[in-house]
Amino acid sequence: MTMMRPSSSTRTRCAQCINGGRLFSTTTPSRTEQSSNTFPPPPPRAGYARLTNRGLISVTGVDSTSFLQGLITQNMLVTNDPNRSARHTGSYTAFLNSHGRILYDAFIYPVPETNPDEPTWLVEADRNEIPTLLKHLKKHKLRAKLKLRALDDGERSVWAAWKDHAEPRWAAYNLESPSSSPFAAFPDIAGCIDTRAPGFGSRLITPGSDDLRVHLPDENAVSGSEVELGSYTVRRMLHGVAEGQSEIIRESALPLESNMDMMRGIDFRKGCYLGQELTIRTHHTGVVRKRILPVQLYSGDEALLSAEVPVYDPKAAVGAPPSGSNIAKVGARRGRSAGKFLGGVGNIGLALCRLEMMTDITLTDEGTQFNPEQEFKVSWATEEGGDAQEVKMKAIVPLWTREFIFAGAAKTNARTRGESYGERAKAFLEQLEEEESQRRNE
Template sequence: MKPSGITLPRIVVSSPYICQSCQFLSIRGRRTSIPKSARFASTSAPTRNPPSPPSAGYASLPSRRLVSVSGPDSTHFLQGVITANISPGTPYKSGFYAAFLNAQSRILNDVIIYPDGKGADSWLIEVDAKEVERFAKHIKRFKLRAKFDVRVIPEGEQSVWSLWGAGMGLDGDNLKEGFVGYVDTRAPDMGTRLILPAGKAPEVDVQQCDESVYRVRRYLMGVAEGQDELIRESALPQESNIDYMGGIDYRKGCYVGQELTIRTHHTGVVRKRILPVMLYGMDQEMPKALVYDPDVDLGVEGIARETNIARFNQRGRSAGKWLTGVGNIGLGLCRLETMTDVHVQGEAGGYKEGNEFKLEWVPEGGDTQNVKIKAFVPSWHLNRK
């Protein structure tokens, strides 16, 4: 089966909002505004950046691991500790997105939970690979007398894949019979997650990519993943877009961390959100569209996580914090009223068209570096308010 190609029009927008098509523009093959003398940019020397994502492809995700939770009390236990609704007795054909919170409503782990096909109370939980052992210990610590087993799936047993493009083994809103996976509804066109035996790849006739290409796709869409981006015991679910990505059910009963989460929902005040950002040189014009250029290297690997985003040539409080990136794009936790024209209840509304922002950092053993940074609000944020 060969999925049909996806035609993505070249659209440029003039506001902080971005559409799903223009966020995949590549500037290969056309003139750019990057001057040859730009301090941090090079279009001739090879870089370590991944290529632009193809319109259809698939990638193995070694950054994600699986934990098996199975037994008669597993569903009831999970219902009390995750933000999504996993009502006992409800049949699930595919996976769903959720988060584990601590008592202060801070994110412990973002997860995707899959029915593994072995029974109504048998689940696979996908979690950040760096956190998998701590995550399993956390569940075991709080299970008390509940009757279920917890097992970390060895890397040599099962693996996680992401597929994107037309088709890809889907049947309407559900996976086809026999698949263990998840129609990735966190953002439009995110594709599909599949759980396969280790050593086996999806049987699709499209380009296989490195996980770094999948990461570029996520950044362009503004989808954070894992505790390098959703900082453990620090990130709040709404600021991390867990609500917009369908991971919070506000009608379910009590769960750990519900109090502040539901209060934030009812007050309607979320002042900061994780947004896709684009970096550009200090002597360059402000970009009008979110564009990934694999040939531009701005040294993002040297920017420490949570580096402050400051106003350019203006005083004022921090406009946000840098989270992660590659090449000339990344993710930032951005103060909406400061960096975008989104209106937040109770805020002064300090953003003005043309305002610019910067990152300043000192790489190890080097001199102070500066780049400008612009935030973009994905169109799917507006559709899910």
């Protein structure tokens, strides 16, 4: 198996640089098009957003922890704890079906200051999926001693908060810390570090519908001001983070293809849970050939796009393809799909991409289909039966995704050939650090 090697054109970019850099050359919109665009403004470097697209389910009872343990990819217990204590922190996770496909992506939070004999957990998921998720939980409840309830509107609020200038590339917070949460000083707030991308921020659950500042007035706890949900969505897509079943397609998406391994949403050491078999087998023996990546949408003949991160331009006149549209090579005969477009805002989006076709990543020694000059497109027909529309797109591999895949390739080589992947991974990281240092001095 051939070790994946970084492209010579790769440059280190941290999450703080996502809104910087040169814009992709997209077709300049007319004034009419600009005025008709309703795209949200770019996200600030520090801020918070009320996530009205997310809902909550309460799971309360003596069996609540063991019940959830058998249904989700994350471990509800502190790893290697002989007392099998329940986690003290919230975490990212997923509910799978029996075939290992994702039903719902979710966050699970322990509710502070509840009876330890009857703990309460809050399950945060796509708001549109709350009724079906509740049915899913009730179907597996059987004789478990617990109560399930969907929270009413305004009973609690879900927030995302971030401050790029102060957060590390990877959240350093220990998910198994003995403290109740990163917000332990605020007993009425449940929360956790959002581990889906480096420095991505925090997730918080507050009582009632008041503004987040009512509960966390200290600027050290929450920075910036409130922004609209659309700006949070833009930030999420710039980081390559899919969310909800419009992007993580229900009963179709696989956990590893959805980057849940990289996002620390799966505990590969825990006991049995629904859908575990395929997930574990893929992790230990398989190769993940497709992953969700951020994509840059553009039109025209701009073939040489050199930006290393997607750049959001709310004024770019680029049509958004329907979710689930197939991605194809420009100028090639109809052949194998290069991936599927999942959703977007303006000139950025997310897509499930074949890595060895749309990126320079090499996974095996079977060769790669990647051609740096090859462009990709999505074509679709309008609902009114008009002319077919088309938009081009370029897949972007975030630095942290590249590092994660590289480390996985190194481990596979070590298992199959007895090579020491540690030295190679260390050398690669040293190279990235050197390039980062050079970039800062430019």
